[in-house]
Amino acid sequence: MLTQAPKGTRDILPEDIAQWNYVEQKFSELCKKFGYKEIRIPVFEHTELFQRGVGDTTDIVQKEMYTFKDKGDRSITLRPEGTAGVVRSYIEHGMGSLPQPVKLFYQITAYRYENVQKGRYREFHQFGVELLGAADPSADVEVISMLALYFEQLGIKNLVLNLNSIGCPKCRSAYNEKLKAYLKEHLSSMCETCRERYERNPMRILDCKEEGCKLRIKDAPALLDHICDECRDHFSKVTTRLEAIGIPYNIDKGIVRGLDYYTKTVFEFVSKNIGTQGTVCGGGRYDGLVEACGGAPTPGIGFALGVERLLLEMQSQGIELPKAETPHIYIGAIGEKAALMCERLAWQLRRNNIFCVKDIMNRSVKAQMKYADKLGAHYALILGDNEIENNKAQLKDMRTGETKDISLDTLIDRLVKHRG
Ligand code: ATP
Ligand code: MG
Numbered sequence: 118m119l120t121q122a123p124k125g126t127r128d129i130l131p132e133d134i135a136q137w138n139y140v141e142q143k144f145s146e147l148c149k150k151f152g153y154k155e156i157r158i159p160v161f162e163h164t165e166l167f168q169r170g171v172g173d174t175t176d177i178v179q180k181e182m183y184t185f186k187d188k189g190d191r192s193i194t195l196r197p198e199g200t201a202g203v204v205r206s207y208i209e210h211g212m213g214s215l216p217q218p219v220k221l222f223y224q225i226t227a228y229r230y231e232n233v234q235k236g237r238y239r240e241f242h243q244f245g246v247e248l249l250g251a252a253d254p255s256a257d258v259e260v261i262s263m264l265a266l267y268f269e270q271l272g273i274k275n276l277v278l279n280l281n282s283i284g285c286p287k288c289r290s291a292y293n294e295k296l297k298a299y300l301k302e303h304l305s306s307m308c309e310t311c312r313e314r315y316e317r318n319p320m321r322i323l324d325c326k327e328e329g330c331k332l333r334i335k336d337a338p339a340l341l342d343h344i345c346d347e348c349r350d351h352f353s354k355v356t357t358r359l360e361a362i363g364i365p366y367n368i369d370k371g372i373v374r375g376l377d378y379y380t381k382t383v384f385e386f387v388s389k390n391i392g393t394q395g396t397v398c399g400g401g402r403y404d405g406l407v408e409a410c411g412g413a414p415t416p417g418i419g420f421a422l423g424v425e426r427l428l429l430e431m432q433s434q435g436i437e438l439p440k441a442e443t444p445h446i447y448i449g450a451i452g453e454k455a456a457l458m459c460e461r462l463a464w465q466l467r468r469n470n471i472f473c474v475k476d477i478m479n480r481s482v483k484a485q486m487k488y489a490d491k492l493g494a495h496y497a498l499i500l501g502d503n504e505i506e507n508n509k510a511q512l513k514d515m516r517t518g519e520t521k522d523i524s525l526d527t528l529i530d531r532l533v534k535h536r537g
Pocket of ligand 1: 398
């Protein structure tokens, strides 16, 4: 127990961190280019926020939340996603009175009590954006296009954009009746959760992952065929605009999304490579959410992208990911005088922004060279009494094996100006 991380959590080890830094940096650069500002939200919130903001008939709220009482007897939940927290912050900080729309992005960990498998963890990472205050279809296109561009920049190919509209509360109430009429005769053979959701939120049933239920849901009437004129017009403007900028999409009438607050456009980017956990990211419009959380009626749209699944997809497509930077130079020393010189040289190089590793182990020349090699240092230089006396040392290029005699006076200048 003591030496094993809890099930569903994973360390990101130093050998993998460069890939994480790379996708994080690319994402934040892209968001900033689209005018989104970073927001950081708490890891935990009042449980009620998620019950309200994610929806208390969702799998997330009913089955997956990490909820506990704190020492003050408050019910606290580790965030299972980012949207609810961002919306809470938008309301709390009066962002409704800022120039609209308000465009935010985040990079967070999220927590869900899940069946752990490849691409499905209990602590995982999401990149997301929330665009608040814009009801126009071009807002939908903006967030979808950000994702398409992100994948393009990372060199990811063949992700399928699945698109649907789940209408507004107006069209949904008429549709719910039709759906209930269809489901009625199948209900007895469906799972307990579905039976429970039948009265409270029948559409949730369409998102059930149980095989037996999925079979019956297949032929259920689709909401897209029953949306109102306003929602239909919105949807057709979204697809026309996507076509205008050349983003291919597939209409998938089956997407409901796991969250209760979605309205109109919902979408997913799905992979064919990474197995059953193929949804790399999902998003949609949530025009009722801000109001449901206690703010003024405010339209919104956003997405969340699973970073573990993104990296799995990149690996499965054979995309080369950056590795950790290696030292430009290793400087070692034998003897006290040389150690002082080594100290000075390393200090100067570091001040000049050169990645320099110096000896701090007092090992033999052989051991130091071996270490420099293991680190992948481009150059190595070992100082001893002779080198100090003659003010000269051998700079070894570890990649070619070549050595050059160089004067210690010019070493810094050389490395800084000519890097070798
Ligand atoms: P799924 O249907 O796979 O459970 P979801 O609908 O619950 O996904 P969202 O709530 O939309 O997922 O979260 C957005 C993205 O976050 C997902 O598309 C996925 O990439 C990622 N994600 C969700 N849950 C997990 C998890 N447990 N482990 C890793 N990534 C996850
Ligand atoms: Mg899920």
